Amino acid sequence: MSESKNIEVSGSVMDGMAEKGGVLESPTKKPPTEYTVYPIRWLVLFIFVLYSASNSMQWIQYSIIQDAVVKYYGVSSITVYWTSMIYMITYIPLIFPASWLLDKTGLRVTTIIGSFGTCAGAWLKVFSVPQDMFWLGFAGQTVVAISQVFILNVPPRLAAVWFGADQVSSACSIGVFGNQLGVALGFLLPPMLVRAQGTVDEIAADFRLMFYLVAGFTSVLFVFILLFFKAAPPSSPSAAADLGSSLDSNFLQSIKKLLTNRNYILLLISYGLNVGVFYALSTLLNQVVLTYYPGANEDAGRIGLVIVVAGMAGSVLCGLVLDKTHRFKETTLAVYVASVVGMLIFTFTLDCGVIGVVYLSSIILGFFMTGYLPVGFEFASEVTYPEPEGTTSGILNAVVQVFGIVLTLTYERMLESVGDRWSNVGLCILLAVGAAITAAIQPDLRRQAAQHKG
Template sequence: MSLNKEVKLNGLCNPSEPVSSKLLVTDDASRRGSISGSVMDGLTMDSSKAPYIVYKSRWLILTLFVLYSASNSLQWTQYAIIQDIVMKYYGVDGTVVSWTSMMYMITYVPLIFPASWLLNKTGLRVTTIIGAFGTCAGAWLKVFSVPQDMFWLGFFGQTVVAISQVFILNVPPRLAAVWFGADQVSSACSIGVFGNQLGVALGFVMPPMLVKAQGTIEEIGADFQLMFYLVAGFTSVLFVFIVLFFKAAPPSPPSAAADLGSSLDSNFLQSIKQLLTNRNYILLLISYGLNVGTFYAISTLLNQVILTYYPGAHEDAGRIGLVIVVAGMAGSVLCGLVLDKTHRFKETTLAVYAASVVGMVIFTFTLDCGLIGVVYLSSILLGFFMTGYLPVGFEFASEVTYPEPEGTTSGILNAVVQIFGIVTTLLYEWMLGAVGDRWSNLTLCALLALGAVITAGIKSDLRRQAAQNKG
């Protein structure tokens, strides 16, 4: 019997009803493996006595997470994408506006370790509620920051939202592994990452549409008020839905790999040690950091770069950011489907990375062509592969580090990304002022090329697949 097929056991269990008393369950020992020696040695599972069930409610859980993730990430570039308007209205320096974006990166690094520990100890529901509350609270603080002398309150609200991100970015691989069967886990992870990308896309396009640069000071203030109220209202409704409907886990594991993972005692410090001595994981940390750090740099300073060649194109800057991210959404979902069908994690990762390098080169040399439509087209190519790489890296990391907790694995991965993002953004900002965008973008091309070479050195040690096959 398939390990991940939706089933009904003698009419006793409806997969859409998460009621454990209706499940036909055998002794845990009949479905759990033991690990001794190497990571997969001694693994024995007997799945003949009880099938693994995937529940229809998993789609509700995933949908709530996607919206929750989007509600946080849409605030990432909320100020930066209209940098010139924020500077004019609040009378602050451009560097200060850039820090509203980099705050997402700075707060993540020191807080991801306690957040990962909390995720491992309390599960998905508790950490999701905490993150949703913080996202909502930060959005409401911005509502009261509209007066021109209250930018500090908006910055504080942005910091609260940024802190809440630590309960989001490392969740997709964990949620996918806990709720989805073996033939859907990569697709589910890519959809989870899709939520973050959806929010980033909205964060690029909404502020330029809602806050008009041509208005008077009073009109700009009214525009800010509307934008902040819309975001605060959305996050409030979503917080209520999460409290009411979001669950930590299904009544029974959906796959052999998930069953084994849930049966293991997780020691957080031991997991950290195992991860930091895993050669393949270390290489992936570096290559993933270079790719996503480059994306962060471009996203943070996109307004400045586009206005250099196309003065007055405030809405176009937002739309180009939207195009990059929407194309990445399509790339994410497609890559997730490819991984589920082929299980060729290294090959897919390397191919997507190499294509990101090509996309960045094309974007660099079309930026000053004088036709903004061409910039839109090159942005589609860049976004499809660079942003589409995000879930691929997550899933490859889960494979080479299994059975370490996915939350810890992705948490460290994202912490390194934030460090790379801060350094790359500061470098990119300095180079834009010192040598111009051409050499700045070529430097990012070189960083991506280095990441592709490092990716080629990662061995295809697919431990989770091995556990699933033995199960």
């Protein structure tokens, strides 16, 4: 497709004012700049969604069928949980070079690297089916986890580079949707494909099928990225993007500015608490559900699926709300408080004895807790503009991984010592603290200000 011929012109900020009743007083004034958005942006975003999903679907691949992995490979439960936590461990030191690379080389180069790593790790798992080869599967999981550093911080950057001011929040939420889609598939498919109650030979065949499916999908996707994924449009889609691209970025200087930004620091803590709680709950969901509903292995996966799918709906809805209202502080706080309520409902309905009720409480929890992800991303981009979105979201996710590791290990210990009720109450308290911190953030919307000046 020729990018230069198929264009849509989005009205400038001044055009928008005129439509709302503003008057351009003098015809001699400099005419407003018209910014162009290109239809191919939707293909780029769609490819990114699939790419992100291909990586995140492997995050929970082992731990959601923890009992089957323990039975087949003869490893301990905590070893299985480390296949999930390795995603968090590798992200923390590698996000800084990955953010620097994204800032210097752009979206296409880093996406190709990440897609290749995701594909290579998936193929290593194909050869890990023999019972004495779990170490190779763990190595493959580690390669996939390392590749994640080229994904999680991309949505706000991709949205800012390709989409106009009236679509940037929605595009970011769709980008985050890709990660959630993968997590949903990670909850759904392994319990369906791997029979925990099967014989050794049956479980081996199930693992082989699952690993081949993922490896095949990531291979096809890698070819698509090489052929169709573009780094940037020929021209900036908005005034904020135009100004951001014209600034000389200094990576170390950006980090210094970010770490001295009060609003950003508060957001780092509140975002880390919210997503860290989600990581902990997701990693140990199989164990928590089987405590009250023995043999409900597939239900554990489906409950995880329900949490994430509800979060997808929440993400897209929140993105639309942000694009329409630009009420970033209010939306963030409202979603956070609702996450606390959702976690309380989940906590006190888990042992009701009716698994259908657990499904319903999971919908409420997921809609707000995982729906919060793009809201936090976009709020961070607003309060830190014009620092590179990749760096802003990279540090945000690095902090999330730290919280995720600490909370997952703590949650696992608490489940053993005090049971799920008090463990989940502890998670509720942490979310309440995060909501209070969110309330203290000032709505310093710098990107909106730059857009209006444009």
